[in-house]
Amino acid sequence: MRLVLAPAFACLLVAAPATRAQAQVAVSANDGKSALVNGATAVSRTPAPDSVTVLDLSVWPPRVAGTVRAPASVVGPPQSAAIAPDRSLALVTSALKLDPADPSKTVPDDVVSVIDLRASPPVVLAALRAGRQPSGVSINDSGTLALVANRADGTISVFAIDGTRVTPAGIVDLGAKDSGPSHVAFTPDGSRALVTRNNDSLVSILAVSGTTVTYTKQDVVAGLKPYGLEIAPKGDLAIVANIGAGGTGGADTLSVIDLTPAAPRAVDHVSVGPTPEGIAISPDGRYVAVTVMNGSNAAPASPFAHDYGLLKILRLEGATLRAVTEAKIGRWCQGVAWHPGGRSLLAQCTAERAIRTFRFDGTRLTPGPAIPVDGGPVGLRVRD
DSSP: OOEEEOOGGGGOEEEOOSOOOOSSEEEEEEESSEEEETTEEEEOSSOOOOEEEEEETTSSSOEEEEEEEOOOOSSSOSOOEEEOTTSSEEEEEEEEEEETTEEEEEEEEEEEEEEESSSSSOEEEEEEEOSSSEEEEEEOTTSSEEEEEETTTTEEEEEEEETTEEEEEEEEEOSOTTSOEEEEEEOTTSSEEEEEETTTTEEEEEEEETTEEEEEEEEEOOSSSEEEEEEOTTSSEEEEEEOTTGGGTOOEEEEEEEOSSSSOEEEEEEEEESOEEEEEEOTTSSEEEEEEOTTTTSOTTSTTOOSOEEEEEEEEETTEEEEEEEEEEOSSEEEEEEOTTSSEEEEEETTTTEEEEEEEOSSOEEEOOOEEOSSEEEEEEEEO
């Protein structure tokens, strides 16, 4: 791995009001090259540059503070962006890129972009090299370390963070090249991290000490094909989105993992419908939001096709999930994120190339205006 400074033209701004990023921000990674064609992901007939949009959350509905060109990909869980605790920078992964030999196809990428959120407008500082098909990415709460799940290599890339300087710090080999690590998330104290393994249906536990990250060889069985993952603010529970049977119309699940015993284990499972894609826990740890494909990405002739996805809210009662409410959203929807206040949400709708906004009063969701973005929004994170 090596650090490659992004050339000046890679920082070309494509849409950005000249406003410094606010204290409360969200980052949306947007795939401009992909389209949904008869139920399959394909290269768009009119591909556009990928981009990253910074949203100012100090107002509601949020406004676009700036958009910068940077590689992104719809492939992988929509936790493909992460924001440092001091909101100085964001990391965005790119799992696939256009094939240089045949731009009608895609091939695995290995780029993690470092984006300066305090610049006005935001700019790309560097392009890091991770493993093949980098997907989920997280930054620890002290802002000193980042982990990236490399789906095509069966590894986790480790990066050290010092201010806005990000440097390679190692590779964690899970010992299973085809395990499909999809997302990785730190516990709040930063001493552990969890990795979803989409291909062999395990959740692996990593030990973290400084910049040293090791695979403990301890795995948890959650559900079929775990994908997205969130850890509760107290660090006692993790919620895993399992995308197992959704492509065939079957109902998929969220799993609750109890992290308090020496041997963490799944303690609850709840059905949420076909293909739970994005997942986020509210800042107070009381609610879980999940975007469900609901067949909105299926071929029109499929018996499982619907012309809308679902945004669902569940309540955590101890270690048990209970359904609260749901709302129809757009098609092929990806990431979801809570506003830091915990009473509003953002949900990415890729087919519509927009981010939907919702108010939540504890019992129901009320739709708000949509925020157009460049490309299909595919990765979303918030930092208060």
